[in-house]
Amino acid sequence: MPGFEIINHKEKKAVNKIFENGGVLFAHGFEKSRKNFHVREFEKTFGKKLKSKYNLAVSSGTAAIKIALKALGVKSGDEVITQAFNFIATIEAILDVGAIPRIVNIDKSLNMNPEEIKSVINKKTKVILPVHMLGVSAEIKEIIKISKKYKIKVLEDNCEAIGGKYSGKYLGTLADIGVFSFDFGKTITTGEGGMIVTKNKKLDKYSREYHDHGHENNPKFPRGKDTKTIYGFNYRMTEMQAAVGKVQLSKLKYILNCNKSRFLSLKKNIAGIFEIRKEPNKSISSYDTFIFFEEDNKIRSKIINLLKKEGYGTKNLPDAIEWHCSAFWDHALSSKEIKKSIKTKEILKNAIAVPIWLKRTPKEYENLGKKIKKFK
Numbered sequence: 001m002p003g004f005e006i007i008n009h010k011e012k013k014a015v016n017k018i019f020e021n022g023g024v025l026f027a028h029g030f031e032k033s034r035k036n037f038h039v040r041e042f043e044k045t046f047g048k049k050l051k052s053k054y055n056l057a058v059s060s061g062t063a064a065i066k067i068a069l070k071a072l073g074v075k076s077g078d079e080v081i082t083q084a085f086n087f088i089a090t091i092e093a094i095l096d097v098g099a100i101p102r103i104v105n106i107d108k109s110l111n112m113n114p115e116e117i118k119s120v121i122n123k124k125t126k127v128i129l130p131v132h133m134l135g136v137s138a139e140i141k142e143i144i145k146i147s148k149k150y151k152i153k154v155l156e157d158n159c160e161a162i163g164g165k166y167s168g169k170y171l172g173t174l175a176d177i178g179v180f181s182f183d184f185g186k187t188i189t190t191g192e193g194g195m196i197v198t199k200n201k202k203l204d205k206y207s208r209e210y211h212d213h214g215h216e217n218n219p220k221f222p223r224g225k226d227t228k229t230i231y232g233f234n235y236r237m238t239e240m241q242a243a244v245g246k247v248q249l250s251k252l253k254y255i256l257n258c259n260k261s262r263f264l265s266l267k268k269n270i271a272g273i274f275e276i277r278k279e280p281n282k283s284i285s286s287y288d289t290f291i292f293f294e295e296d297n298k299i300r301s302k303i304i305n306l307l308k309k310e311g312y313g314t315k316n317l318p319d320a321i322e323w324h325c326s327a328f329w330d331h332a333l334s335s336k337e338i339k340k341s342i343k344t345k346e347i348l349k350n351a352i353a354v355p356i357w358l359k360r361t362p363k364e365y366e367n368l369g370k371k372i373k374k375f376k
């Protein structure tokens with residue numbers, strides 16, 4: 001959240017303009033009937049903003065993870081390490097390339113616990129897939145260090161912390177390859193959509209071809225005669241999504257500033273009274289969600305009821321925990337991985353996640369903090 005909250009005439013105008021300028025909704029060709037290549041422009045501006053070299057727009061964040069795993073060479077029987085607090089999409093992408101998901105737990109930062117990674121690595125391990133959950137950076141440098149020691153790759157899932165940073169670099173751009181989502185709940189939205197970023201030309205080339213039926217988009221040939229060396233699939237983004245994406249991207253800085261002021265206004269009254277989610281040193285959050293812990297069931301229920309009554313709701317914790325904790329995914333994971341995930345479920349049990357809404361003012365968040373404080 002909350003890109004969808006501030007969709008207005010600007011996105012509408014951008015989409016209308018496509019129809020005024022020829023109505024080409026496809027990312028390739030039709031040069032004579034169009035004025036823009038929105039998907040290509042969205043990729044370019046995204047790369048400029050996040051200082052990432054190669055950028056590929058795709059149809060969703062889930063597709064982005066799958067394509068990135070394929071580009072990294074993950075095959076049937078390989079293992080991919082990911083975390084127990086997560087979104088089901090990472091597991092689905094791992095399974096869809098025929099690989100085996102291996103779970104590590106989170107710590108109180110609610111991100112991957114680097115200390116648990118080594119015990120899961122074996123000869124079959126190909127990739128570590130950490131997720132920057134709900135706005136906060138993982139210990140990504142530490143994870144990359146471990147991966148180098150064992151000569152495995154890192155795929156950063158940054159669907160939930162766009163604009164966040166670690167050591168001055170944008171999250172999603174630090175590892176071998178990174179992915180973003182622009183679904184309707186994300187910080188910026190194109191309805192559905194995703195992006196794959198990398199510094200590695202080969203990874204970009206594979207991803208680009210795979211997401212477009214193997215097309216190399218060889219400038220020497222028309223599309224119908226285009227060259228190909230691999231088969232692919234269709235995970236393309238449309239021009240309408242990209243036109244909206246460009247406008248949303250221009251609002252990112254504003255969204256991040258708004259998130260921060262609301263987050264800090266809430267924190268003001270809660271800090272020192274409740275335990276607040278930890279953030280790694282050297283990291284900057286995207287302030288997407290404010291998370292704190294309360295072990296007492298009665299106090300926790302009172303706070304959650306207040307959040308619901310006042311119209312804030314809770315984000316993922318606790319209301320959608322079944323979609324975000326691998327202890328619940330017995331339809332997709334082995335019983336060994338389910339059992340392993342229980343430690344994470346225990347940490348998440350006491351967590352309360354307050355969504356940061358743009359339509360609520362910092363003052364409202366400050367008052368909310370005052371009310372929450374009274375329960376303690």
Ligand SMILES: *Cc1c(COP(=O)(O)O)cnc(C)c1O
Pocket residue numbers: 060061062063086087089090131157159160181182183192193194
């Ligand atoms: C949203 C999300 C995805 C999937 O993105 P879609 O665009 O909805 O397919 C993947 N990983 C995480 C952590 C997410 O939050």
